[in-house]
Amino acid sequence: MGGYTNSKPLYASRTFWGGVIAILAGAAGMIGYVVGPDDQAQLAEIATAVASALGGLAAIAGRIMATKPIE
Structure with missing residues (x-):
């Protein structure tokens, strides 16, 4: 299935x-x-x-709170 290569989250639209x-x-x-x-x-x-900034903060917070390391 052809995916979108240039997509963005809804809140960034x-x-x-x-x-x-x-x-x-x-x-x-x-x-x-x-x-x-x-x-x-x-x-x-x-x-x-504002929504883009909050999305970035959520991504950082998610990485900090993650229980598995990045490989």
């Missing part, structure tokens, strides 16, 4: 975070808070960066 931000911005608009397109784009960039 700008498209994913853009969708999340768009949903949240729509919900915020229903309660009277307007989030413009520029703000949405900036929030998606920030969310992607």
Whole structure:
């Protein structure tokens, strides 16, 4: 089966975070808070960066807590 050689985790996807931000911005608009397109784009960039950093920290923590050595 042909696998993806250039894949990335979901949390590192700008498209994913853009969708999340768009949903949240729509919900915020229903309660009277307007989030413009520029703000949405900036929030998606920030969310992607934070999620990537957290993913890296989780990988490091997993390696530290692992019980088997790397060969």
